[in-house]
Amino acid sequence: MRFALLCAVVFFCAPAWADDLEHLAEHPRWRALLHINPGATLRDRHRSYVDDDDFFLAERGADDPLAELHASVVALRPDEAPARCRFPARYRFLAEQLNWRDPAPFSPCADYREWRAAVHAKRAVLVFPASYLNSPSSMFGHTLMRLDQGEDGAVWLSWAINFGAVTTEQDNSLFYIYRGLAGGYPGRFNLVPYVQKIQQYSNMESRDIWEYSLDLNQQEIDWMIDHLWELKDINFDYYFFDENCSFRLLELVEVARPGSGLLDELRFAELPVNTVRALDQEGLVTERHYRPSKEQELKAFSDRLDDRERALARSLADDPSVAERADFRAFAPDRQALMAHTAYRYVRFVNRKAQRSEDVAGRSFALLSLMNRLPPVADPAPAERVPPEQGHGSQMLAVAGGQRGSDDFGEFTYRLTYHDLLDNNRGFLSGAQIQGLGITLRGTESQAVDLEALDLVSIRSLAPRDRFSKPLSWYVEGGLERAWAGRRRLVRYVQGGAGASWRLGNLQPYVLASARAENNSEFAPLITTGGGAEAGILYHAGRWQWQAGGAGHYFVNDVYRHRSTLAVQYALTRQQGLRAEVEREGWRGDGETEFKLQWRWYYD
Secondary structure, eight states: OHHHHHHHHHHHHOTTTGGGHHHHTTOHHHHHHTTBOOSSSSTTTTSBSBOOGGGOSSTTTTTOHHHHHHHHHHHHSSTTOTHHHHOHHHHHHHHHHHTOOOSOTTTTOHHHHHHHHHSOOSEEEEEEEOOOTTSGGGTTOOOEEEEESSSSSOOTTOEEEEEEEOOOTTOOHHHHHHHHHHTOEEEEEEEEEHHHHHIIIIIISOOOEEEEEEOOOHHHHHHHHHHHHHTTTOOEEEOSSSSSHHHHHHHHHHHHSTTOSTTOSOOSOOOHHHHHHHHHHTTOEEEEEEEOOHHHHHHHHHTTSOHHHHHHHHHHHHOGGGGGSHHHHTSOHHHHHHHHHHHHHHHHHHTSSSOOOHHHHHHHHHHHHHHHHSOOOOOOOOOOOOOGGGSOOSEEEEEEEEEETTEEEEEEEEEEEEEOTTSOOTTSOTTEEEEEEEEEEEEESSSOOEEEEEEEEEEEEOOOBOSSOOOOEEEEEEEEEEEESSSEEEEEEEEEEEEEEBOBTTEEEEEEEEEEEEEOTTSSSSSEEEEEEEEEEEEEETTEEEEEEEEEEEETTSOEEEEEEEEEEEEEETTEEEEEEEEEEEETTEEEEEEEEEEEEEEO
16 A cells, blocks of 8 residues: 555656656666665575665565656655655765756755765775785685875875675674574674774784775765665675675765666675675776785894794894893894894783783883984884785685595596685685585496595694794684594594694795594494694695695594595686695505596686
8 A cells, every 4th residue: 555655656746757766666776776686695686785675765666666666766865854864875866867856855864974075085995904814704804995085195194995794793604604694693884983993903813915906986885885885784694605895885876977887797605805806807906905914024024034033033022122132233233123023022022912011011112212212213114915805716626536445436526615724825814715616426337426525614824833922723624524433434524733833944844733533334432533733834836736634533432533634726717726636545454546637616
């Protein structure tokens, strides 16, 4: 009844343009303003992504763009209509399309005019803080939009547009992952000063930041800002893999430039790096800027020192009186200055999350005084980084052939996401592995095709330790795999561990203690647990990636199992790799050896 009355009002009051509304409801910008899903995700196809009744004026506005258009015309057309204060971008669209004339359409909208005077921009920049494995919400990286008031590069007055899940302090990491995968959180846009984000990502979490200037003109940026006001306190469904921070920012760009094609393809996962690639491929990226983390800045100073100087710099950070010792004063003043700068940055870095104490303040002041007495030191440039969008694609298909024991086999593998330790390292965080939803099928001469493995998740962080940074290396993985228990059978497992890793040139050795919980039809308990260790070494050099290692577990039912692996991959191109692998799986008194040669194709 409500919809019928609205249509009648529109028809009798505006016969000159009522017949055009059906065509206007299909306009790309109108559909972008309503966040209509064009088929980019399987959920909510051809209806609005917005999950909030306050966003719609028509009862069926989420499902019917025409009904929402009729209701918007009725609500926004009268002079000084209150709805204009709520939907300035919608009003602007309808005024342009229907030739409405009002020299001061937002005169009664004091709150909107005040907000709009504060939030203005001449440039839009997509910001990509790199992956941060110690946070489930950021393990693939994150994206946000920066609005710059000028084009001089100063960002201290810039705003950051962020989309994220609305969580609570009681949500732990596992609960967050579960609800994030199942759409259990609402998601909202928010606007904060950009300096807060620099503090959070670069300083507090030690994440590198990539900034991409977008080819949007002033009018397109104004469309985006006006629409952001309409999204204030509006809920969307939040899904960790697809309807996430990156996907929502593409929707904002679609409002600014409708018909850009950014949301035309079906997405099973929208990773932040894929968002950067999509914008770059559509010609929307004009330039990029790398902002290193505080940890990378510290490393740039440390790399200019030799081993003896690093040891002195580290001692100086703990006790500035080291500067009076003979061994420190034996160095030339420029080397003393470099050690003092390194020590000061180390003190600031390790205490960045703690409340300022008298001890830290005293050491910082003493080091600053020492630096002022010594020759000036230019900030060294951090090691050159490859932009993340220039890395390999996030999905992977592979075919392989090999032999296990006396049986030949063929194998097919699909991985939804993202990167393992032997994939081409270009554009990725060194020593980091994030894999999700991988499936491997294997066929042999003696039997039909069987499931060889189903990897639900495999995350590894082999962060190397040095004199100034001592991170924990760790891993967690789970799924289904073939393992020996009387015969090779499919088992369900969860496994994880922690330890340390080091960097020796191109070599990276690591040692991890580990634990495993396994559901195996051959074992009497429903869940059998075991403990053990893993050790290995990685080698990265150009197109070559090597790994040698072994792991063993002793279970509570007196079963012992171990694996030793030697694997090498050569990057044929950015999107193709050739991998060879030899694995020895052993158990008490026996074992089998497997050789495999695999071709891997990566794509977005």
